[in-house]
Amino acid sequence: MAYSEVVNVSGFVGNFKVTVKKKTRYVNEKECTACGECVKVCPITKPDAYQTGFSTRKAIYIPFPQAVPASYLINMDDCLGINPIACGKCADVCEKKCIDFDQQDKFIDIEVGAIIVATGMDVYDPSEIDEYGYTRFPNVITSMEFERLICAGGPTEGHFIRPSDRQRPKRIGFIQCVGSRSAKRGNPYCSNICCMNTVKDCLLLKDHYPDTDCTVFYMDIRAFGKSFEDFYMRSKEEGVKYLRGLPGEIEEDPATRNLRVVVENTNGGGVDFHEFDMIVLSTGVIPQKDSAVIRKLLTLSKTSDGFLMEAHPRLKPVDAPTRGVFLAGCAESPKDIKDSVAQAGAAASHANILLNAGHISIEAVTSVIDDSMCNGCELCIDVCPYHAIQSNGKKSPPTIITAACAGCGNCGAACPTGSITMRHFTDMQIEAQIDAILEEDGDQKVLGFACNWCSYAGGDFAGISRLQYPTDARLIRTMCSARVDEEFIWRGFHKGAAMVLVSGCHYADCHYISANRQTVQRVNRVWDKMERLGIRPERLQLEWISAAEGQKFAKVMRDIEQMRKRVTKEEIDETVRILNEERDKAAAKKAAKTDKKEQAAA
Amino acid sequence: MDDVTKMALDAPRIGVFVCDCGLNIAGTVDTAAVTEWARSLPDVACVVRNKYTCADPGQNEIRKAVVEYKLNRVVVASCSPRMHEPTFRGCVMDVGMNPYLMEMANLREHCSWVHAGEKDKATEKAKDLIRSAVARARHLTPQEELKVKVTKAALVIGGGVTGIQAALDLADSGHQVYLVEKEATIGGIMAGLDKTYPTMDCSI
Numbered sequence: 016m017a018y019s020e021v022v023n024v025s026g027f028v029g030n031f032k033v034t035v036k037k038k039t040r041y042v043n044e045k046e047c048t049a050c051g052e053c054v055k056v057c058p059i060t061k062p063d064a065y066q067t068g069f070s071t072r073k074a075i076y077i078p079f080p081q082a083v084p085a086s087y088l089i090n091m092d093d094c095l096g097i098n099p100i101a102c103g104k105c106a107d108v109c110e111k112k113c114i115d116f117d118q119q120d121k122f123i124d125i126e127v128g129a130i131i132v133a134t135g136m137d138v139y140d141p142s143e144i145d146e147y148g149y150t151r152f153p154n155v156i157t158s159m160e161f162e163r164l165i166c167a168g169g170p171t172e173g174h175f176i177r178p179s180d181r182q183r184p185k186r187i188g189f190i191q192c193v194g195s196r197s198a199k200r201g202n203p204y205c206s207n208i209c210c211m212n213t214v215k216d217c218l219l220l221k222d223h224y225p226d227t228d229c230t231v232f233y234m235d236i237r238a239f240g241k242s243f244e245d246f247y248m249r250s251k252e253e254g255v256k257y258l259r260g261l262p263g264e265i266e267e268d269p270a271t272r273n274l275r276v277v278v279e280n281t282n283g284g285g286v287d288f289h290e291f292d293m294i295v296l297s298t299g300v301i302p303q304k305d306s307a308v309i310r311k312l313l314t315l316s317k318t319s320d321g322f323l324m325e326a327h328p329r330l331k332p333v334d335a336p337t338r339g340v341f342l343a344g345c346a347e348s349p350k351d352i353k354d355s356v357a358q359a360g361a362a363a364s365h366a367n368i369l370l371n372a373g374h375i376s377i378e379a380v381t382s383v384i385d386d387s388m389c390n391g392c393e394l395c396i397d398v399c400p401y402h403a404i405q406s407n408g409k410k411s412p413p414t415i416i417t418a419a420c421a422g423c424g425n426c427g428a429a430c431p432t433g434s435i436t437m438r439h440f441t442d443m444q445i446e447a448q449i450d451a452i453l454e455e456d457g458d459q460k461v462l463g464f465a466c467n468w469c470s471y472a473g474g475d476f477a478g479i480s481r482l483q484y485p486t487d488a489r490l491i492r493t494m495c496s497a498r499v500d501e502e503f504i505w506r507g508f509h510k511g512a513a514m515v516l517v518s519g520c521h522y523a524d525c526h527y528i529s530a531n532r533q534t535v536q537r538v539n540r541v542w543d544k545m546e547r548l549g550i551r552p553e554r555l556q557l558e559w560i561s562a563a564e565g566q567k568f569a570k571v572m573r574d575i576e577q578m579r580k581r582v583t584k585e586e587i588d589e590t591v592r593i594l595n596e597e598r599d600k601a602a603a604k605k606a607a608k609t610d611k612k613e614q615a616a617a
Numbered sequence: 618m619d620d621v622t623k624m625a626l627d628a629p630r631i632g633v634f635v636c637d638c639g640l641n642i643a644g645t646v647d648t649a650a651v652t653e654w655a656r657s658l659p660d661v662a663c664v665v666r667n668k669y670t671c672a673d674p675g676q677n678e679i680r681k682a683v684v685e686y687k688l689n690r691v692v693v694a695s696c697s698p699r700m701h702e703p704t705f706r707g708c709v710m711d712v713g714m715n716p717y718l719m720e721m722a723n724l725r726e727h728c729s730w731v732h733a734g735e736k737d738k739a740t741e742k743a744k745d746l747i748r749s750a751v752a753r754a755r756h757l758t759p760q761e762e763l764k765v766k767v768t769k770a771a772l773v774i775g776g777g778v779t780g781i782q783a784a785l786d787l788a789d790s791g792h793q794v795y796l797v798e799k800e801a802t803i804g805g806i807m808a809g810l811d812k813t814y815p816t817m818d819c820s821i
Contacts, residue, residue, distance in 0.1 A: 017798045021774055029767035035797055065809065081821050082802035125795050128768040131787075133780035135805050159809060166811035168821075215814040246815040305799065309774055327700070344779025345806075352813055355779040363786035366771050370792050375767055379717060379760035417763055439717055444756045451752035452745055460745075467699070475697045478726030486738040489745050490727060492698070569731070 017084055022122070024312045027421065028339030029128045029375050039118040041097075042075070044086035046113035049077060053087060053105035053114065061093050063170075067160045069178075070170035075105045075114075079168070089114070129339050129366035130313065132323065133359065134306040136345035139194030139201055139299045146264045147190065147296060153178040154272055154293045155265060157193075158212055161295050165219055175223060177293045179272040184292030185226065188276060189213045190262060191233040195299035204320045206299035207349040210237045213297045214247050217255040229255045230289065232262055232278060240351070258287070265294060300349035313340050314526045316469070318563040322348045328479070333362040336468060336562060337526070341365050380422035380439045380494055386412040388434030395426035395435060398497075400528035423527035424498030428537065440493055442500065449506050452489040457511030458584050461488040461575050464503065465560075466496045466531075469520035472562035477572075480565045484572035487579050488516065495519065497530035501537050504555060509594040513582040514554050514575055521559040548597065550590050553578060629755045630662040632688040633747060634679055636670035636695035638725055645729035645736055646743045651694070654744055658751050662686045670695050676708045683712045690754040694722040694747050715759035722750035772797065777805020 016035055023034040057073035065072075065079045074093035077086070095101035097116040106114040138159055141149045149155050154177045156164070167173035177184040191209060194201030210233070217229040229250075236257065238247040251257065262276040274291045302321035310317060315335050316324040323346050326334040333341050343362035344355040369375065382395075382404075389412035396404045396413055403419035404426060412434070415426075427437035436442075452462055465471040471492045477484070493499060496519025507515045517538055525531040535557070542552045556578070558571050633655045637643035652666040663686045667675040670693055682688060691714070693705045698721040706716035724743045732739035769792055773784045776798030784796040796803070807813075810820035 016795060017776065017803055018801045019797045020799050021772070021797055029765055031768075031772070033772055033795075035795070040801065067809075078800070078802045079804075079808065081804075081808075083804070084802070088801050125770070125772065126768045127770045127772040127795065129771045131771065131773045131780070131783045133773055133775035133777060133783055135775050135777045135779065138806070162809060162811045169811070211814045215812065215817070218817070219812060240815075242815050343783055344775070344777065346775065346779075352778055352807060355777075356782045359779045359782035360786055363783045363790075366783075366787060367790050367792070370767060370769050370771060370787075371790075373767055373769075374764050376762035376764055379762045381763070418765060438760055439757075441756065444753045447752035447756055448749040451748040454748065471697075472699060475699055475723075475726040478697070478730040481730055481733070483733060484731055486728075486732050486735055486742045489742065489749065490723075491749070 016123070018088065019123075021309060021312065024130070026126075027377075029369065031127050031130060031339065033125050033127060033130075035123045035125060037121040037123055039120050040086065040088035041091065041114060041116060041118050042087045042089065043111075043113035043115055043118075044084045046111045047086040048111060049085045049087065050110070051077075051087075052108045052110070056104040056108050058102060058104070059093050059095065061090070065163075066170045067157075067163050069160070069163055129341065129369050131341045131343055131359075131362045131366055132309060132313065132315070132335065132346050133342075133344045133362075134303045134309055134346040136300045136349060137303050139206075139301050141193050141296050141298055143200055144193065147193070147262075147294075148265050148267065149296060152265065152267045152272070152274060154184070154267075154274055155296065156293065157296050157298045158209070158216065159298070161216055165216075165223070173223075175220070177272075182292075183224065185224075186228045186291045186293075187220065187230070188274070188289065188291040188294045189216065189229065189231045189297055190294060191231065191236075191297045192261060193296040193298045194301070196234065201299060202301065202320060204349070205237065207237075208351045209297040209299060211240070211243055211246065211351070213295070214238070214250045214255075216295065217250050218246075218253065221250070221253045221255065230291070231255060231257045232260060232276075233257060234259065234261055234281075240353070258282075260287075300345060303346060306346060311523065313337055314524065314528075315340065316524060316562045319566075320348075322346065324561075324563045333358060333365055336472070339369060377418075378422065378439075380437070381417050381420040382415050382422075382424070382426050383436050383438060384412055384415055385434045385436065388432050389413075390432050390434075392431065394429045394431065398425045398429045398530075398533050400425065400530050421527055423495035423530040424493060425495065425527070425530045425533050428498055428500040429533065437498060440498055442502075445491060445493070445498075445503055446506060448491045449503060450510060452491070453507065453510040453512055458513050458582065458587050459487065459579075460512060461514040461516055461579055462507040462512040463488045463490040463516040463518065464493055464496065464499045465490045466519040466526070467492055467494050468526040469524065469562050470496070470518035470558070470560040470568070473560040473564045473568040476562060476565035477568040478565075482565055482569040484569040485576035487514075487576050488572055495525070495527045495530050496534040497527065499534060499537065501541050504538075504541050505594065508550065508554070508590050509598075511587050511591060513587060514556065514579045516556045516558065516571070516575060518558040518560050518571070521561055524561060548593050550593060551582075551586070554582060627689060629660045629690050630686060630688050631658075631660050631690040631692060631751055631754050632679070632682045632686060633658070633661055633664045633692045633694060633751065634670050634675070634682075635664065635666045635747075636675070636693065636724070637666065637668045638670075638695060638729075639668065642695070642724050642729045645733050645739045646724055647736065647740045648743075650740060651743050651747065655694075655747055655751075658748065660690075660755055661751060662688060671701050671704055676704075679705070679708050680712045683709065683714060689714070689718060690757060691719045692722060692747065692750045692754050693719065694724050694743070694750065696725040697721075697723045697727070700726075717760040718754075718757050720750045720754040720757060722746040769793065770795070775805070776800075776803030778807040780805070
């Protein structure tokens with residue numbers, strides 16, 4: 016489905032429901048024979064993005080001759096208009112009558128067991144590095160533009176010319192790491208493919224025009240792949256010059272449009288001046304701009320460089336943290352074609368294992384209701400992000416649809432009567448953990464709750480990265496931060512914890528759609544009550560830490576230690592006293608209520 | 618109800634398996650001291666220390682102890698449950714135990730690896746993590762998993778070289794594949810290239 020976008024995903028591993036928007040082409044793609052008669056009559060001329068703007072296309076066009084599907088389409092932003100039809104010449108000349116101005120976007124629902132995310136990459140735009148003059152000097156081009164200029168299917172049919180005067184450039188400079196490996200502009204990571212791409216470009220030039228003088232400015236040449244070193248050496252043998260040092264500035268001679276660079280030679284020392292007919296900026300790889308939409312739909316995380324986070328950096332490189340979703344290609348990290356193909360195969364293979372299994376087990380972490388305790392308040396129905404709880408009428412216990420329950424535990428935390436049990440994360444189990452952690456020296460400890468997908472995983476990532484932080488915290492893992500009942504927090508303080516930390520996925524990245532909004536509400540309520548009771552609210556912290564944020568996890572641990580140190584033993588004793596009082600008051604109230612009921616009954 | 622499940626409902630008999638993970642844990646946490654200390658915890662029927670609990674000999678120790686000590690709960694004090702929970706669930710299932718009666722204490726990612734310079738404090742923390750896991754284990758109950766059908770179709774998002782390859786592989790395995798590409802043609806960035814390294818063949 017080309018010219019289509021995924022607009023919604025629901026369901027779970029093995030059973031995803033996906034809505035795809037098929038954008039209208041205004042051309043019936045099954046009927047179109049790509050004869051091209053429509054193009055001849057279209058009066059609109061626009062830059063051709065495929066040829067990086069070096070040639071033009073019409074408002075009705077095919078992206079390139081070998082495009083799949085081999086069908087034209089009308090870009091309605093460019094067309095003179097169809098409402099009313101302003102021109103319509105294309106429709107008049109189309110023999111197959113396949114131009115359809117009434118065509119609309121279509122929404123198609125599909126059901127799949129597995130999803131592979133291969134949303135790819137974008138190329139860094141070097142405009143912001145103004146000293147290289149990409150927007151000012153016509154003969155400064157990017158490596159993608161180079162590809163079109165040297166390609167037989169390009170705007171010049173492979174005759175390599177420079178834009179300013181359409182003459183063949185004989186002295187060409189290449190600047191590496193444009194947008195890569197820089198803490199200041201572009202990105203701090205290595206884009207992986209640019210070194211070898213430049214070596215290839217130089218060899219292509221040497222092959223087509225042996226008298227071309229090629230000079231490459233670099234900081235390191237990374238030729239680490241199979242047969243890459245040979246390839247690099249071959250370019251040296253063919254006379255490509257490699258100079259270590261990245262130019263500080265490019266200047267243009269207004270008369271000749273030639274380019275001068277000033278560069279510090281970091282191998283030999285000193286400052287060198289060079290003149291070129293053309294300069295190619297070897298631009299880096301950046302995360303695909305639209306991938307954020309897919310990331311949110313599939314509740315995936317990204318690493319600090321913006322690429323998608325895998326389930327485990329070494330052992331699960333093609334599995335996404337969301338079960339049933341797999342990653343491949345540059346969506347995961349910058350990589351070349353061979354690695355992309357290999358990873359695609361790995362992702363397909365993992366998806367195959369799932370699809371071939373026929374059946375899968377869903378972890379038994381789901382809710383159950385004890386009908387005898389339920390008062391039918393239906394709070395659980397309100398907070399369930401999956402609509403997995405069905406009403407049986409107010410005052411009657413609702414029904415939980417186990418297959419739809421994802422196991423966040425939000426309902427269990429919301430239930431005022433304690434009639435919902437979250438299997439494998441029961442109140443009793445979590446309370447036992449709280450008590451055990453605070454059995455000794457609570458004043459030295461931070462009682463932490465961390466969600467399985469993000470914060471606990473962020474802690475794991477800090478561990479894998481060997482980031483050092485203070486030892487105060489003891490974490491209790493829950494599937495979602497929404498499982499953290501207010502009572503758990505109070506119990507922590509009552510048992511003498513100096514600090515309590517509740518942590519979960521970032522607000523918009525909750526693995527249970529929006530369950531962590533309830534976390535915020537609960538923590539807010541506890542903060543309010545702490546204030547009322549005279550317990551410093553600072554002692555309860557709420558933090559959002561993603562699975563990729565090992566650094567942030569460590570920082571939170573350091574900050575919270577400082578806060579913990581400010582909590583004195585006297586302060587904790589006072590809190591325990593206040594909470595004892597509260598407990599006694601609540602017990603007295605309950606007893607009075609029971610008495611009243613009994614009296615009324617009598 | 619099988620015997621081991623029935624046993625799970627009896628008074629807890631907990632086995633604690635402390636892992637050295639080579640020096641990954643033992644280099645920071647005094648695992649010998651932790652092992653001795655764990656024996657004093659209520660309901661703990663046996664404590665075993667292993668060099669690598671996830672390796673076959675380590676797993677065998679667990680299986681052996683479950684039978685020998687009639688354990689109905691197992692606590693593995695090693696790495697993150699996000700890493701090896703499936704491993705140890707499988708291990709206890711081999712001897713008929715419900716996988717939900719196995720609990721882990723994360724002594725590696727959340728302790729030894731992040732407190733390398735603080736051996737005493739890390740050891741104290743390790744004890745707390747085990748105490749917490751044992752307390753939780755005491756209240757674990759057997760759970761049955763729900764089995765669901767898998768829809769035999771796949772979605773590939775993105776029609777560049779990666780997406781095309783993944784879609785072809787899946788289709789060749791006999792599955793229905795939906796390949797979704799936002800542009801008007803598949804091909805992605807690669808379709809804009811001339812030749813590709815290191816073989817210099819055409820991109821299209």
